[in-house]
Amino acid sequence: MKKKLFLVLIFLLITVNISGCWSRKELNEIAIILGTGVDYTKDNKIQLTYQLVRPAAFGGGGMGGGPGGGATMNQNITWVVSATGDTVFDAQRRLSQQISRHLYLGHNVVLILSEKLCRHGVLDVINFFHRQPLSRGTVWVMATPQEAKKVLESHSELQMTSAQAVGFLARLRTGYVLRFRDFSQDLASKGTNPVLTRVELKRLGVTQGPGLEKAHHHQEVVLTGTAIFKGDKLIGWLNCPETQGLRWLKGKVDRMGIIVPSPIYSGKKISLEVMKGKTKVEPIYQKGKIKFYLSTEAEVDLIEEQGEEDFTRPEIIKTLESTAAIEIKQRVKTTLDKVQGEYKVDSFGFGEAFHRKYKREWSKLKNRWDEEFATAQVYLMVKVKLRDTGMQGRRASLKR
Amino acid sequence: MFDFFKSKKGLLPDIQIQEAVRLENQGVKEQSWRSRKLKTSLKENLTTLHFILADCHDVVFREFDFAQLPDIRLALIYVDGLADKIQVSNFIMRSLSLEVPPALPKEYKITKAQAFDFIRNRGLCIHQIGETDTLGGIIDAVMSGDTVLLVDGHAKAIINSARGWEARSIEDSKTEAVVRGPRESFVETLRTNTSLLRRRIKNPALKIEIRSIGKITRTDVAITYIKGVVYPDLVAEVKERLSRIEIDAVLESGYLEELIDDNPLSPFCTINHTDRVDKVAAMLLEGRVAILTDGTPYVLTVPTLFSEIIQSPEDYYQRYFFYSLIRLIRIVTLIIFLIAPASYVALLTFHQEMLPTALLLSIAGQREAVPFPALVEVLIMDLTFEILREAGIRMPQPIGQAVSIVGAIVIGEASVRAGLVAPATVIVVALTGIASFTFCYSGTLPLRLIKFLLTMIAAFTGLIGLICSLIILITHLASLRSFGIPFLYPVMPLSPAELKDVVVRAPRWALLTRPHLLGKENLHRMKAGLKPKPPGKRK
Numbered sequence: 001m002k003k004k005l006f007l008v009l010i011f012l013l014i015t016v017n018i019s020g021c022w023s024r025k026e027l028n029e030i031a032i033i034l035g036t037g038v039d040y041t042k043d044n045k046i047q048l049t050y051q052l053v054r055p056a057a058f059g060g061g062g063m064g065g066g067p068g069g070g071a072t073m074n075q076n077i078t079w080v081v082s083a084t085g086d087t088v089f090d091a092q093r094r095l096s097q098q099i100s101r102h103l104y105l106g107h108n109v110v111l112i113l114s115e116k117l118c119r120h121g122v123l124d125v126i127n128f129f130h131r132q133p134l135s136r137g138t139v140w141v142m143a144t145p146q147e148a149k150k151v152l153e154s155h156s157e158l159q160m161t162s163a164q165a166v167g168f169l170a171r172l173r174t175g176y177v178l179r180f181r182d183f184s185q186d187l188a189s190k191g192t193n194p195v196l197t198r199v200e201l202k203r204l205g206v207t208q209g210p211g212l213e214k215a216h217h218h219q220e221v222v223l224t225g226t227a228i229f230k231g232d233k234l235i236g237w238l239n240c241p242e243t244q245g246l247r248w249l250k251g252k253v254d255r256m257g258i259i260v261p262s263p264i265y266s267g268k269k270i271s272l273e274v275m276k277g278k279t280k281v282e283p284i285y286q287k288g289k290i291k292f293y294l295s296t297e298a299e300v301d302l303i304e305e306q307g308e309e310d311f312t313r314p315e316i317i318k319t320l321e322s323t324a325a326i327e328i329k330q331r332v333k334t335t336l337d338k339v340q341g342e343y344k345v346d347s348f349g350f351g352e353a354f355h356r357k358y359k360r361e362w363s364k365l366k367n368r369w370d371e372e373f374a375t376a377q378v379y380l381m382v383k384v385k386l387r388d389t390g391m392q393g394r395r396a397s398l399k400r
Numbered sequence: 401m402f403d404f405f406k407s408k409k410g411l412l413p414d415i416q417i418q419e420a421v422r423l424e425n426q427g428v429k430e431q432s433w434r435s436r437k438l439k440t441s442l443k444e445n446l447t448t449l450h451f452i453l454a455d456c457h458d459v460v461f462r463e464f465d466f467a468q469l470p471d472i473r474l475a476l477i478y479v480d481g482l483a484d485k486i487q488v489s490n491f492i493m494r495s496l497s498l499e500v501p502p503a504l505p506k507e508y509k510i511t512k513a514q515a516f517d518f519i520r521n522r523g524l525c526i527h528q529i530g531e532t533d534t535l536g537g538i539i540d541a542v543m544s545g546d547t548v549l550l551v552d553g554h555a556k557a558i559i560n561s562a563r564g565w566e567a568r569s570i571e572d573s574k575t576e577a578v579v580r581g582p583r584e585s586f587v588e589t590l591r592t593n594t595s596l597l598r599r600r601i602k603n604p605a606l607k608i609e610i611r612s613i614g615k616i617t618r619t620d621v622a623i624t625y626i627k628g629v630v631y632p633d634l635v636a637e638v639k640e641r642l643s644r645i646e647i648d649a650v651l652e653s654g655y656l657e658e659l660i661d662d663n664p665l666s667p668f669c670t671i672n673h674t675d676r677v678d679k680v681a682a683m684l685l686e687g688r689v690a691i692l693t694d695g696t697p698y699v700l701t702v703p704t705l706f707s708e709i710i711q712s713p714e715d716y717y718q719r720y721f722f723y724s725l726i727r728l729i730r731i732v733t734l735i736i737f738l739i740a741p742a743s744y745v746a747l748l749t750f751h752q753e754m755l756p757t758a759l760l761l762s763i764a765g766q767r768e769a770v771p772f773p774a775l776v777e778v779l780i781m782d783l784t785f786e787i788l789r790e791a792g793i794r795m796p797q798p799i800g801q802a803v804s805i806v807g808a809i810v811i812g813e814a815s816v817r818a819g820l821v822a823p824a825t826v827i828v829v830a831l832t833g834i835a836s837f838t839f840c841y842s843g844t845l846p847l848r849l850i851k852f853l854l855t856m857i858a859a860f861t862g863l864i865g866l867i868c869s870l871i872i873l874i875t876h877l878a879s880l881r882s883f884g885i886p887f888l889y890p891v892m893p894l895s896p897a898e899l900k901d902v903v904v905r906a907p908r909w910a911l912l913t914r915p916h917l918l919g920k921e922n923l924h925r926m927k928a929g930l931k932p933k934p935p936g937k938r939k
Contacts, residue, residue, distance in 0.1 A: 001665065008872060012857070012865070024860075026774060027748050027767050032760065058765025106753030107760060134753060164757065 028055070031101035034078070035110050035163030036139075037148030038125050040117035041084055046125060048091035049082035049149040050103065051163050058160070078161050080153045088128035106134040109167035111141045111180060112199060114148040118227060118234035123187075129180065137181030140170040143196040143227035143234060151201045154221055162221045166199060173255065175223040176243050187232060190366045191351030195246070198225040198237060230345045230370065238338065245335025248296060248328060249348040253277030257303070260327040263319040265307030272300040272324055275387060281353040285361055290376040292350055296332075300324060301388040305395065312393040317386050325382035336378055346373040413448035417535075421452055434536030442473055442552035449477065452539060459542065464497045466551075468523075472515050475550040477538070482545030484564025491525035492547065492560055516554040524549075528561035543618065567592065573676045575841050578714040585675040590620050590694035597624060597690075600681040605629070608692075613642065619650040622692040624680075629914070629922045630687050637883060638689045638702060653693040653700050660702075662881050667846040670882035672704040674840070679713045687919035703883035703918065707891070707902045709843040710734065715905045724904035730838055731903070737835040738847055741778050742858035742866050744828045748774040750862035766822040775859035777821050781829035782852065784811055789833070885917050907931075 035051035057077045081099065085091035096103050111129065113122055129135040144151050156165035170177040177197045178186075186194035202222050206215040226238040226246055238246060247253050253274055262268040277298040284291040302311060302320075309316050339347050351369045355362040365372050412418060420433040433452065438445050446461065453459045462476040474496060478488060496519065510518050520529065530546075532538055533556045538548050545563035570592070573585035586593045594608050605627045612618045621642065625635050641660040650656060657671045658664070674680060675697040680690045683701040691700040710730040715723045747754055748763065755763070770777060788807050812830065815821040832851070836844045850873065858866045880887035890898035898915055900906035909931040913923045 011868065011872065012861075024749050024862075025752075027752065027760075027764050028770070030752065032752075032764065034757070053761055053764075055761065055764035056768040058761045104752065107757045109757065136753070160758075160761065167757075 025102055025104075029101055030104035031099055032104050032106075033108050034161050035112065035152045035166070036105070036108050036129075037082075037112040037114070037152045038088065038117055039082075039114040039148045040120050045084045045086060046088055046091055046117075047082055047084045047149065048088055048095065049080060049152050050095065051152045051161065052079045052081060052099075052103075053077060053161060054079055077155065078163075080149070082149050088125050092128075104134065105132055106136070108135060108139050109163045110170075110199075111139050112148040112151055113141070113143050113196070115143060115145045115227075115234060117148075118143050118196070118229070121232045122229075123232045126180075126184070126187075130184065135180075137179060137184075139180040140167060140177060141180050141183045141196055142166070142177075142199040142223075144199045144201075145237070146200060151199060151221055154201050154219055156220060157205075157207060157218055166221050166223075169221075169223055170197065173252075175240065176226050176246050176250065176252070177223070186349075189349075189352060190369060191346070191353075191355050191362075192349040193231065193345045193347045193370070194229045195347050196227040196229065196234075197223055198227050200224045228339060228343050228345060228347055230343070235345065236338075236343050238335065241331065242335045242338055245331045245333075246339070246347070248277065248279060248332045249294070249335060251277075251279035251281075253279075253298070258300070258324060258327055258331070260320070260323045262305070262307040262309065263323045264309055264316070268305070268307035270305045270307070270309070270320065270323075271303040272386075273303050275299050275301055281348075281350055283350065283354040283357050285354070285358050290354070290372060292353075292376060292378045294332075294378060294380045296328065296380070296382045298324075298328065298382070298384045299387045300384055302386060302390055308395055308398055310394045311386075311389040321384040321386055324384040324386075328382045328384065329380050332380055332382075340374060340376075340378070344374040345370050350376075413444070413451045417448055417451065434534065434539070436535045438533050438535065438538075438550075438555040438557060440553055440555045442475060442550055445550055446475055448535065449538065452535065453542075462493070464493060466515065466519070467497050468510055468518070469512065469515055472512060473552040474519075475552075476547055477542050477550070478547040478562075479542055479545060482563060482565045483547045484562045487526065487562035487564065488547050488560075492549065492562070495525055496523050512553050516551050516556060516558075519549070519551060520558055524558070524560060526560040526562055530559040530561070532557050532559060540612075540618065544620070563591075570596070576674060576676050576679070576712065578712070578717070581714050581717045582676075582678045584677050586677060586680075586692075586697035586699060588695050588697060590622060590692055593692050593697070593699070594622055594624070596677045597681060597684075597692075600677060601626065601684065606684070609639075611642065613645055613647065613656070614650040615646070615648050617649040617651065620694040621650070621656065624684065624690040624692060625688075626684050629685065629919060630689060631918070631921050634687075634689055634703070634883060638691065642691070650693060650695075652696045653691065653698045656691060656693060657700055662883065666876065666880060667849055668706075668877065668880060668887070669842065669846065670704050670880055670887055672701050672708050673698040673842065674701065675699065676713055682713065682716070685925075686914050687921065703885040704887070705882070705885065705889055705915075706877060706880075706887050707889075709839050710902070712840070716908075720905050720907045724906075727902070727904050733835045733838045734847075737832055737838075737844070738851055739854060739866065739870070740828055740832045740835075741782060741851065742854040743863065744825070745774045745778050745855055746858040746863045746866055749859060754863075763822065763824050766824050769819040770822050771820070773859075774825070775855065777825050778829060778855055779852075781812075781815075781821055781825055782832075782855070784815075785829055785833045786848075889917055890915065 031052045032055070033050045034053055035049075037049035037051075039047040039049065041047050054076060057075055081095055083091045083094040083098075085094055092103065113125070117125065129139070152162065154162040156162045159165040159168060175197055176195065178195070183194055183196065186192050199221060201219050202224070203217055204220040204222060205218055207218050208215065225240050226243045227234050228236045228238060244256055244258075247256065254276060256274040256277070258272050258274060260270050260272060262270050277296065279294055279296045282293040282295070284293065305311075309320070311317060311320075339345060346369060350373060351362075351366070355366070417433050417436065439448075442463075446463075450461070458480050460476070460478055460480050464474055464476075466472040466474050476488065476492060520531070530541075532541065532548075537559070538557050541548050541559040545565060547560040547562050549558040549560060551558075567589045568587050570584045570587055572583045584596060586596065590610075597608070598606060603626070607623075607625055607627050609623045610620050611623070613621050623635070623638055623642065638660070642656070645656065645659050647655065647659070653673055657669070657673065660671070662670050680699050680701060684690055688701050688703065691702070693700075710727060715727065748767075752760055767774070767777075772780070785808070788811070791807070808830075812821075812826050816823050816826055836848060854866060854869055857869050861868075878886070878888050878892045886893060889895065890902060895916060897913075901911060901915075909926075912926060912928055913919070914925055916923065
């Protein structure tokens, strides 16, 4: 029995040692970071910005309740701090000397990199976020043409903080979004170039309420497109419609609206929503020439019609489907032209598809893949299926 | 009456008995007079008994003459309050001192030598009588409430079972309430308890073996089982363990429990107890042995399984769909009860990243004004809860409930308002506290202790420590045996077929067998295929 007790004791002692739980930190000893921004200053230094939350603003127990949902007026919910340094850690060190709590990255939602930094190259800064055990791979990474600090110095009308608002936006897949681990993978791959979500602080709507007769213009952080990288350096931007093309090319389509001209009534439009879409890439390598055959399949729902098409008739559906296919093709082509033609990079992971099929040839091509890709032919085949016409076959308001 | 005693007190019995009783009173030797035979002389016997029963003022000695043969003197000895006075006066004294049995011819004469048999066979109107010829037999009978009749000239005594004492009436079970199901529970009187069992199981196979344990208290203990259902070795083992007990007193079944337990050093009790009659009957029918102890309504049932903690008699009376859900809820509740405060502390002190951001912010906001670490906070609340609970039990009943509820609300609410405790902590602790009442009370006691331990461990070693502790806990539970049956059976060792009465409660027509390890003597409870069917489909 004594031996047993002894064993149990040793077991517990070992637990204490191996659990890595020495870093016991009470909840009110940590400063929770929700947003991180990295800028590149004029004197070539790294500026690190943290959006910290002030927990007391989140409904303290004895302090008479707190806000339920959105931010209340005149309350400082977040505290945006920044410092510059030669490295990210240098900047953070400077910050932590001034902040009374442990900086805690475990709940970081978003990492925003400024355009200047991205054009300089992101490899200088992202290693810090790789090595930090608490920095997660699930952080949304974004690039901004503005200053990252400025973007974080904002609040959201609906969410508690702007960083969370960006997180929710990203979850809704409103643009092409990616997490830190995906971004790192793209960076490490020779078969693709990374892209980043473009984020901006933009005037969006006015806030209104009784007593607020003077409209207050609100600035909200929104996703406005995509940043195109060559290697670790930013070389250009895509706007929102072009980003949709990018999503088709990357095969990550769900819930995307497309507006197509009516096949029957000229000047009228039809709104469709893509419910499911996938793209298959088939590379062909013949006589030193690279070709890509893309076959895209999409299932769409009819959202509205301006004309009077009768969707109970199969031939009308067929026509609409082919019109939608043309529209999608057009959209993809625009993006392809810009990325392949103008920026001359492969941001779509076609190189990886090529690698999978032509392993031997890939080893020769991989180091100059972007140049090879710029000359490649891309063929597109789109197949659209109308899945649902909503609650009606024909318009109910139709005069008969 | 009093004078009568006094006059007798001057006399002394023979020197050996004097010595034996004297030694016993000094605590040197125990009741060596017990096996001594009675004398033929009534006077001598009474002197001896007076000596043994000296200063026992509740013992009544009543001498009178036998109506049939007036030169034979009789004496009744009984304990005032234990014997039924009406029976003693009407059916013993009256028939012996006044009445002549009507069927007897007048010229019939009995001799002195026939007197004893005559009284035994024709003179007493008592339903159950016995005989003894030792002092021990007489004293035992008197002490248990029987009335002893001594006949002059005979070295024997008749034990009349005319017991009747004040007892609590049969009431609802105080510790295990049900909505649907029988309400009676055991009482303090062993005989009543055995009768309650016998009324449920009207079968000669229900065996009730009584022995007395406790050198001073001489408490009756009944070993109850159903022959043909119970595994015979189990009964033998129970008897063996009980026979090893040499103790002065058994005031409650808890005394026996600790002396026959398999795992004396474990916080877990591997002998269950209950005061519900239907539960004990069901246990017997599963092949268990019940140990009834005189003087307490709590009956021990062995072997005990850990799964009994999540089983309630009501599960078997109500429709099985909902009560299967209840079983699952109890399992979840068990987990919450055991680890909710511990994981709360661990998450808040070590693993903040495991909480959703919004929840973390909300808890962080609540804890902003709290001056204590999470562990202290939880311990304060837990301790408060335990104090209130204990007070609720010990307080005089009329004020008990009100005070405990008010106390809980006032202390919980006030400590939150004062900023001593975060509302989230109150929720966790209160939930844990309420969760503990889902199970039968005594089953949760060890878990309650372990819950405190786990909370502390979690506060110093985080979730990894918590998981390790749980592994240790489960290993310990798996190592326990209750009368040879693994405590975690049927989960460990796994017997998938029997989980139907643990994880869920299968319908009655699917509970075909008794638990395999317990009821291996007589496995089948019922005929297969009893699931109700429409008439056309019946065979």
